[in-house]
Amino acid sequence: MAKKAIIAGASGLTESCLLDLLLQQPGYDEVLVLVRKELPVKQSKLTQLVVDFDKPESYSAQITGDALFCCLGSTRKKTPDLTDYRKVDHDYPLQLAQIALKNGVSQFHLVSAIGASAKASNFYSKMKGETEEDIIKTDFPSLHIYRPSFIAGNRNENRPQERLAVGLMKVMDPILIGKLKKYQSIAARTIASAMYKQSLKNETGVHIYSSDKIKELS
Numbered sequence: 001m002a003k004k005a006i007i008a009g010a011s012g013l014t015e016s017c018l019l020d021l022l023l024q025q026p027g028y029d030e031v032l033v034l035v036r037k038e039l040p041v042k043q044s045k046l047t048q049l050v051v052d053f054d055k056p057e058s059y060s061a062q063i064t065g066d067a068l069f070c071c072l073g074s075t076r077k078k079t080p081d082l083t084d085y086r087k088v089d090h091d092y093p094l095q096l097a098q099i100a101l102k103n104g105v106s107q108f109h110l111v112s113a114i115g116a117s118a119k120a121s122n123f124y125s126k127m128k129g130e131t132e133e134d135i136i137k138t139d140f141p142s143l144h145i146y147r148p149s150f151i152a153g154n155r156n157e158n159r160p161q162e163r164l165a166v167g168l169m170k171v172m173d174p175i176l177i178g179k180l181k182k183y184q185s186i187a188a189r190t191i192a193s194a195m196y197k198q199s200l201k202n203e204t205g206v207h208i209y210s211s212d213k214i215k216e217l218s
Contacts, residue, residue: 004030004065013153015071017192053092060099067107067199068100090131097135107142114149149211153188182210193218
């Protein structure tokens with residue numbers, strides 16, 4: 001029986017790694033990506049759907065398949081307005097989960113962030129925590145939440161501060177051991193690999209993975 005995966009957002013670091021895996025590996029026969037603009041990728045398994053996430057009625061009928069991987073997210077630099085920032089990181093993922101559940105998609109995989117908590121004092125961690133909680137409330141049959149630490153990899157964008165962070169993490173990673181291991185940096189391809197492998201297990205319930213657990217699963 002043919003299996004279909006859906007990726008929401010496929011131009012960022014983690015999602016581009018995930019897309020490569022899904023196209024290369026035999027686990028899925030079809031891959032649908034929801035993007036704001038078409039990607040320069042051509043492959044027989046791949047279908048690209050250019051969407052306006054503010055208009056769910058324009059794409060909701062297409063959200064059918066076996067697993068939806070939600071990698072949507074922004075940065076303060078790209079989205080300085082906090083209302084717009086929350087829309088991308090909270091409203092769109094929740095909207096997708098609700099549509100997918102209604103359309104019979106059995107798995108939802110969400111990329112969140114380390115420290116996510118609805119009780120957090122800072123905006124980012126609180127928003128991520130609220131996104132997790134609201135999606136959990138949808139009662140998805142199989143929900144997987146990934147909380148990576150600093151994500152390492154080659155980005156297309158020029159991010160000077162991030163390059164500094166990469167250098168710092170190379171020094172810090174070896175001393176982050178024991179209970180601090182979850183704060184070590186993690187490669188985007190490692191996250192993608194864990195997401196792909198977990199999706200093949202068909203486990204039900206809610207599963208939350210910290211960075212160190214993600215590495216074990218990859």
